[in-house]
Amino acid sequence: MDTKTLMEWSTRYHTPNYGRSPILLVRGEGTRVWDSDGREYLDFTTGIAVTALGHCHPVVTGAIREAAATLLHVSNIFHTAPQIHLAKMLVEHSFADRVFFCNSGAEANEAALKLARKYGKEKLATDRYEIVATHNSFHGRTLATVTATGQPKYQHGFEPLMPGFKHVPYNDLRAMERAVDNRTAAILVEPIQGEGGVHVPADDYLPGLRKLCDESGALLIFDEIQTGMGRTGKLWGYEHSGVEPDVMTLAKALANGVPIGAMLCREEAASVLTAGSHGSTFGGTPFVCSVALATLTTMVGEKLPERAARLGRELMDGLRAIQSGNPVIKDVRGRGFLIGIELAKPAAPLMDACRDNGLLVLTAGEKVLRLAPPLVTEPAQITRALAILKDVLAKAG
Numbered sequence: 001m002d003t004k005t006l007m008e009w010s011t012r013y014h015t016p017n018y019g020r021s022p023i024l025l026v027r028g029e030g031t032r033v034w035d036s037d038g039r040e041y042l043d044f045t046t047g048i049a050v051t052a053l054g055h056c057h058p059v060v061t062g063a064i065r066e067a068a069a070t071l072l073h074v075s076n077i078f079h080t081a082p083q084i085h086l087a088k089m090l091v092e093h094s095f096a097d098r099v100f101f102c103n104s105g106a107e108a109n110e111a112a113l114k115l116a117r118k119y120g121k122e123k124l125a126t127d128r129y130e131i132v133a134t135h136n137s138f139h140g141r142t143l144a145t146v147t148a149t150g151q152p153k154y155q156h157g158f159e160p161l162m163p164g165f166k167h168v169p170y171n172d173l174r175a176m177e178r179a180v181d182n183r184t185a186a187i188l189v190e191p192i193q194g195e196g197g198v199h200v201p202a203d204d205y206l207p208g209l210r211k212l213c214d215e216s217g218a219l220l221i222f223d224e225i226q227t228g229m230g231r232t233g234k235l236w237g238y239e240h241s242g243v244e245p246d247v248m249t250l251a252k253a254l255a256n257g258v259p260i261g262a263m264l265c266r267e268e269a270a271s272v273l274t275a276g277s278h279g280s281t282f283g284g285t286p287f288v289c290s291v292a293l294a295t296l297t298t299m300v301g302e303k304l305p306e307r308a309a310r311l312g313r314e315l316m317d318g319l320r321a322i323q324s325g326n327p328v329i330k331d332v333r334g335r336g337f338l339i340g341i342e343l344a345k346p347a348a349p350l351m352d353a354c355r356d357n358g359l360l361v362l363t364a365g366e367k368v369l370r371l372a373p374p375l376v377t378e379p380a381q382i383t384r385a386l387a388i389l390k391d392v393l394a395k396a397g
């Protein structure tokens with residue numbers, strides 16, 4: 001089928017809720033993808049922080065083949081070895097004691113929010129159900145997670161939103177102190193706001209939230225759906241802060257592109273999820289857990305978070321060098337391979353210009369270009385990406 005016809009069918013048959021780039025991608029390998037006209041691109045989007053090991057990593061592809069030929073799906077009313085091994089590995093590599101598996105980031109956050117409500121009611125007081133989240137956050141598209149998301153543009157038209165949510169400015173401890181009260185069941189934040197513009201909080205912010213939760217009894221939930229799995233230069237984004245959450249949500253890179261979500265928590269919190277209180281048909285199939293195990297084992301074994309920290313610094317240094325001669329760039333920020341370039345003008349046309357020059361990048365909010373390359377990106381590919389960005393940004397200046 002020719003590309004033009006497929007594009008027409010896309011316009012005709014899909015619900016119109018995505019703004020898509022006018023290219024049709026057909027193949028990927030490592031940091032590179034190809035479109036239907038054979039054009040090659042450097043993919044610094046990784047499916048929005050998903051394919052951390054790059055496209056079609058041989059270990060992941062091998063795990064997919066083997067798992068698909070062994071046991072694709074059974075219900076959670078049975079035990080399966082891959083799910084047990086994955087839960088054990090996640091616990092051994094994090095603060096958590098227990099893991100619940102689901103299929104997406106929104107669903108992982110739903111699990112965390114339901115857990116917080118049940119925990120609040122059963123362990124604290126019957127009217128402790130409120131969640132305090134932050135402005136500019138992103139937590140998903142289900143009704144509860146879009147309510148938690150502190151951006152009206154995602155909520156518009158879906159009102160009435162769910163009761164029991166408050167929002168305060170991100171990176172503002174005083175505002176959070178004022179918001180937390182005897183109704184609060186949990187604080188929900190991203191360790192770095194990704195979609196909202198790649199905002200890295202001050203060093204005392206996450207420790208301050210930890211202290212607030214310790215004092216009030218509320219749970220501290222870190223949404224690590226974007227910052228987790230090595231993206232920020234450590235396996236988990238919270239490791240930069242010196243404190244740990246009570247609950248952490250994961251998805252995106254956990255199985256390198258095969259859909260999965262996970263909610264990790266401490267024993268005390270997990271205890272309210274009694275048998276039958278929550279569940280998911282597809283959550284943690286032997287198939288996806290085998291792929292996630294292969295992904296996590298590769299990531300840890302090959303020290304990919306450390307690599308992202310090192311090469312992320314190089315990328316950021318290169319961007320700052322470009323910034324010094326270019327007034328269009330207002331700020332370069334981020335950690336590891338989650339980088340935001342704040343511009344003095346809308347980012348979307350520059351994202352398009354990068355694509356036309358062979359580099360796929362993301363936006364984050366109206367005026368931020370977001371880079372999220374695979375953790376396996378080669379130094380030469382970073383040099384190439386910097387050259388394209390320099391050129392595109394110079395023309396925008």
Ligand SMILES: Cc1ncc(COP(=O)(O)O)c(C=O)c1O
Nearest residue numbers: 104105106138139140225226251
């Ligand atoms: C921090 C964060 N939380 C939650 C989500 C929602 O994840 P999903 O699209 O898998 O539901 C995202 C997706 O971009 C995210 O970045």
